[in-house]
Amino acid sequence: MFFTKLKRVIRAGFMSFWRNGWVSLASILVVVITLFTIGSLVFFKGGLDALVAQLKDKVDITVYFKPEAQEQDIMTIKTAVSKLSETKDVAYVDREQALESFKERNKNNALLMQSLDELGENPLGASLNIKAKEISQYESIANFLNSHMNSGASDYIDKINYFENKRVIERLSVLTDSAQRFGVIISLVLAGVAILVTFNTIRLTIYSSREEIEVMRLVGASNKFASGPFIVEGVMYGVVSAIITMIMFFPVTMWLGALTENFLSGMNVYNYYIQNFGQIFVILLIIGVLICSVSSFIAIRRYLRV
């Protein structure tokens, strides 16, 4: 009995979806716009995270050693810094590597190359490249190094570049934090508006059926039997809209892919879309089905009082 009724409700929902083609199409259009907005926010968040990660990656502290510094002393510093909880990574660049990359950077500067050759020896010192886990932690790493400087290490440390970059690093820290916070707020507002619009659209389609719902009640249908098909229809709006939105993202991300790759190295929206296809689809499907079926449910409750 239960399954017979369930089957009838589902069939009625499908039929009404199909026969009210224009109404269904209009509702789906609105839901697609909603899901498209929400999907875009997912991409926006992905892009923002990549951008922030990329900026964070550019920040580091470099400790430059004097050319005459002993490797042993450098290693002592490296070990000490590695042990700090704030440190993510310490890279040692020895004098040879420093020279190599210097040459590589300046290979078009003939004058510089020539004077380097004339010098005959390597004028560059080794360096340690330190990355912190968070931007805000550079300060304490720098302070740690500074205290080393003050207790004798200044014999072989040439300079620590943090103090030159301090202001830039601090600003960057504030910038990335607020960009992420702003992103979350914008997303919530946009998603909220989109959901409200969808809710209202579905409410209108059900409002136009209010007399029929009343008739169904008067010819002996239970509340569940009268309202079930509308919920089924809502679920179908959600499913169809999620599929359409996913299809629409193909050309859109493909087009945006090249664009984003240019200013976000390592983040191509299209690749991001393809790699996270399953996840994005499930998110949109759940959101779509939830918004539509819950809207239908809320809207229809008003007309079941007869």
Add this chain to the structure above:
Amino acid sequence: MIYFNQVFKIYSADSVALKDINLTIESKEFVSLVGRSGAGKSTLLKILLAEEAPSKGEVFFESVNIHYMPRRKLPFLRRKIGMVFQDFRLLSGKTVFENIAFAMEASGRSTKDIEENIPYVLDLVGLTDKSHRFPHELSGGEGQRVAIARAIINRPDVVVADEPTGNLDPENTREIIRILEKINELGTTIILATHNKGVIDSLGKRVVTLEDGKIIRDDKKGKYTL
């Protein structure tokens, strides 16, 4: 048996639709409810279907006080009372067949049962060849006959018709009344609200007359008099 006991319906202070209604309708009776527009006919029928609640008094349907029924039991009451409206109230997105089937599906009848019964009522109301039409593809008379088919498909004890011929021409009116008489002969109680004099006079059945919400006359073999 239907029994109205001292029923009042007060919509608002200046709109009192029913005043002290006492009315007993026996099983298998054919009762016409007459009165001018605004006399309270529709209100009386709505209270019987629990579409409206009485302000005072009680209504019994087969010894059940229907306004003390829990709401989830209402569908069971409504399956025992078939309702026909002046404006037909068919489900516009469903075909003739589906409109009738809906009432059966809602009451949980089996698919086999549905497929066997619908041709029978379609034949009774003379619409066998229109079963796949949509309501907007039907004439007024045909639409009302579908509504009657839907009202009787669950073999209700009572059929309540609120001005079923109000939107129809004389010929269709006669046809609808003939069908209601036939249903009555097959053993169903009929309550017919109308202000069509010709219909009442040709029936020669019990007539209850309402005026300003009160029953002013109740004749066993009545004529239309106001």
